[in-house]
Amino acid sequence: MTPLGKHLSRTVKDLTRKAVTGALADAGLQAHQIEAALFSNTRQPMLEGQNAVRGEIALSPLGIEGIKIVNVENACASGSSAVALGAAMIRAGEAETVLVVGAEKMVFPDRTEQVMAAFRGGTDIERIEETASAMAALGASLIPADAPDAPRSFFMDIYAGIARAHMEAFGTTREQLAMAAAKNHTHAAENPNAQYRTPFTPENVLADKPVIWPLTRAMCAPVSDGAAALILQSTGAAKGNKRAVKLAGTGWTTARARAVDDWDGHLGKRAADLAYEAAGLGAADMHVAEVHDATSFAEILQIENLGLCPRGEGGPFTASGATARGGRIPVNAGGGLIAKGHPVGATGIIQIVETCRQLRGEAGSMQVEGARAGVCENGGGFLGIEEAVTLVTVLTR
Amino acid sequence: MTPLGKHLSRTVKDLTRKAVTGALADAGLQAHQIEAALFSNTRQPMLEGQNAVRGEIALSPLGIEGIKIVNVENACASGSSAVALGAAMIRAGEAETVLVVGAEKMVFPDRTEQVMAAFRGGTDIERIEETASAMAALGASLIPADAPDAPRSFFMDIYAGIARAHMEAFGTTREQLAMAAAKNHTHAAENPNAQYRTPFTPENVLADKPVIWPLTRAMCAPVSDGAAALILQSTGAAKGNKRAVKLAGTGWTTARARAVDDWDGHLGKRAADLAYEAAGLGAADMHVAEVHDATSFAEILQIENLGLCPRGEGGPFTASGATARGGRIPVNAGGGLIAKGHPVGATGIIQIVETCRQLRGEAGSMQVEGARAGVCENGGGFLGIEEAVTLVTVLTR
Structure with missing residues (x-):
């Protein structure tokens, strides 16, 4: 993967080149050995006018x-969707060696309006007012009368609404959201690829700029450029590769109509259940987790969905230190989306790349000792009352 | 599939609903029996700001x-790519019953500039001047000094350039391009779903408005709204279905650097060879063909690539009447892209739907008697000297 951040002078092609050459070198493969490639990008159509054959265009200069x-x-789950389809192509006998690339160029300081519009395009634009009203109404009584807010992506309104609903339902606190964020910012300080590497205390997080109550800027993922690539192989093709990581199970599902308070019906839990079942493993078998913390509230919800703690206890579990490096089940050991960065189409692949490093014992100062199984949760878009789509991927070694 | 045309008051959701309910009814299935869905659309990001989770948004109102x-x-090969991935999901054991939908809303009379920009996004926008110059140079000496031209999508410049190169290489004539176009317009007169149903003579075609030499408007696909859907099932799930059509083989490849005059290196031929090999069949076994005639020149080139006639003889073969209904190998019996319409993301699916109707003997007045095997060629985008990607699909019954 590339370092994540604001790469004003780099194009999607540049980012793709760096990620792909790195993945090939890591795997000891040449470009001509790639039999199929899946490319994940969400922003080029609206921000650059490149609405089609993005992968063909970005990969052909590399001889692919x-x-x-x-x-x-x-949407934000494009990367893990590409991995799931690549794995299906291999299982179907369509290829033995498949490249999966996510590359995203999101930072365009001269076109803030389009950058924000591209976030709105992750939910139904015909119903955006309806969604905005529904989200604003969630836990509205919790919002202090003098709570300021700031320009933001529409997804922050969504996360803030669901966060307030979770606070009402389970007593989750703003301090717990801050603890999750501080933990990830502190994790990212060790990550050379992270966009932000400044350790935060929960107090620092709460004192950061308000975005929309209860979220502050340090609780929210930044806008990021970056790319990541990985190579999938059949069991046969990977034979003898001592560093190979096994894709043990995938759970993939989309939004469903449900009541706001039916938390156990959340697609994140449905996807997790499917992934564990496919892998023949359970939450208790996991040693590391990457979850889609587009906001630190999302981490609290998703660790519940993944079964890492009981429903409603994501806040206290985080506050206990269980999800920090050295805790019972380290979550986002490389800093997560909020600190490491969130180049939308690449994020799902980055989660898997980081987990592979953990399972190989190659995570350096971020290493979770003895990690042999990990779970990645990657959610995308928003539809009704939950993400439009979520994939959960279980990896073992 | 929906009728194709200019559906100003219909949305992608509307078009999706009509196509999907039709496909479910045709298959005797209910929405809840669909286990996975692939959605193909290219225009919503740039023309509507809906850049993500388009399928989730369009399908959820249908209970999917x-x-x-x-x-x-x-690009224009999105539909057949979705079919190929859906088939891989089934072969991988990910699902038994998969819905594939292509839906496209391309006609926006109030934003011509964006509509044209969305075509340009099918080739590398960073290199568009270079591509334009290369295409303009091809067979330039053939262009009459007084040849007029008209506003058009960038792809017409590309097709015109390759057409002139083919004329120089093989003596293909403008009259032969007109014959292919007239044949498809005449075929479409029988097709209730076609955008244009006016029979043309080759003289009518040549007398139509010039677009860019050698192409006239009647040789070029229109801008279309429309949708199509089909359902893929495993052999087990389709057991006992007397109307089932077999997906016998797929060839899928992307552009490669090659010399302009290396016609046999064309990705259309590479894809066709792969598809026939996968199906264990050859060109001589085909009874019907759907080819991607974004211009009528493309039909002449692609029937050569598919091996329906020898290299360089696409023009004379067309002039002989061999590709008309009642000819040796009817091509685009429903009118092809130029007359039936070309809603980009749906086109590859429409080709397969039309071929299924032929193989089932359900094509009405378009029926090719005794059709039991068919081939569909679907190309998308442009990169270097050829389409960015082409899929060829062989179907049998």
């Missing part, structure tokens, strides 16, 4: 051409 | 939710 290539989109 | 859904893009 004349093979099966397809472009996959599932 | 809480399953695996992904959005697939490969």
Whole structure:
């Protein structure tokens, strides 16, 4: 993967080149050995006018051409969707060696309006007012009368609404959201690829700029440029590769109509249950987790969905230190989306790359000792009352 | 599939609903029986600001939710790419019953500039001047000094350049391009779903408005709204279904650097060879063909790539009447892209739907008697000297 951040002078092609050459070198493979490629990007159509064949265009300068290539989109879950489809191609016998790339260029200081519009496009634009009203109403009585707010992506309104509903339902506190955020910012200080590497205390997080109550800026993922790539192989092709990580199970599902308070019906839990079942493992078997903390509230909700703690106890579990490096089940040991960065189409792949490093014992100062199994949760878009789509991926070694 | 045309008051959701309810009814299935869905659209990001989770948004009102859904893009070949990935999911054991939908809303009379920009996004926008110059130079000496031209999508410049190169290489004539176009317009007169149903003579085609030499308007696909859906099932799930059509083989490849005059290196031929090999069949076994005639020149080139006639003889073969209904191998029996319409993300699915109707003997007045095997060629985008990606699909019954 590339370092994440604001890479004003780099293009999607540049970012792709760096991520792909790194993945090939890591795997000891040459470009001509790639039999199929899946490319994940969400922003080029609206921000650059490149609405089609993005993968073919970005990969052909690397000599990756004349093979099966397809472009996959599932909002912030595009990357893990591409991995799941790549794995299906291998299981179907379509290829033995498949490249999966996520590359995203999101930072365009001269076109803030389009950058924000591209976030809105992750939910139904025909119903955006309805969604905005529904989210604003959630836990509205909790909002202090003098709570300021700031320009933000529409997704922060969504996360803030669900966060307030969770506070009402389970007593989750703003301090707990701050603890999750501080933990991830502190984790990222060790990550050379992270966009922000400044350790935070929960007090620092609460004192940061308000975004929309209960969220402050330090609780929210930044806008990021970056790319990541990984190579999937059949069991046969990977034979003898001592560093290979096994894709043990995937759970993939989309939003469903449900009541706001039916937390156990959340698609994150449905996807987690499917992934564990496919892997023949359970939450208790996991040693590390990457969860989609587009806000630190999301981490609290998703660790519940993943079964890392009981429903409603994500806040206290976080406050206990269980999810920090050295805790019972380290979550986002590399800093998560809020500190490491969130280049939308690449994020799901980054989560898997980081987990592979953990399972290989190659995570350096971020290493979780003895990690042999990990789970990644990657959610995308918003529809009704939950993410439009979520994939949970279980990896073992 | 929906009728194709200019559906100003219909949304992608409307078009999706009509296509999907039709496909479910045709298959005798209910929405809840769909286990996975692939959605193909290329225009919503740039023309409507809906850049993500388009399938989840369009399918959830139909009760298709809480399953695996992904959005697939490969320019004009998005539809066949989605079919190929859906088939891989079934072969991988991920699902038994998969819905594939292509839906496209391209006609926005109030934003011509964006509509044209969305075509340009099908080739590398960073290199568009270079591509334009290369295309303009091809067979430039053939262009009459007084040849007029007209506002058009960038792809017409590309097709015109390759057409002139083919004329120089093989003596293909403008009259032969007109014959292919007239044949498709005449075929479409029988097609209730076609955008244009006026029979043309080759003289009518040549007398139509010039677009860019050698192309006239009647040789070029229109801008279309429309949707199509189909359902893929495993052999087990489709057992006993007397109307089932077999997906016998797929060839899928992307552009490769090659010399302009290396016609046999064209990705259309590489994809066709792969598809026939996978199906264990050859060109001589095909009874019907759907080819991607974004211009009528493309049909002449692609029937050569598909091996329906020898290299360089696409023009004379067309002039002989061999590709008309009642000819040796009817091509685009429903009118092809130029007359039936070309809603980009739906086109590859429409080709397969039309071929299924032929193989089932349900094509009405368009029926090719005794059709039991068919081939569909679907190309997308442009990169270097050829389409960015092409899929060829062989179907049998």
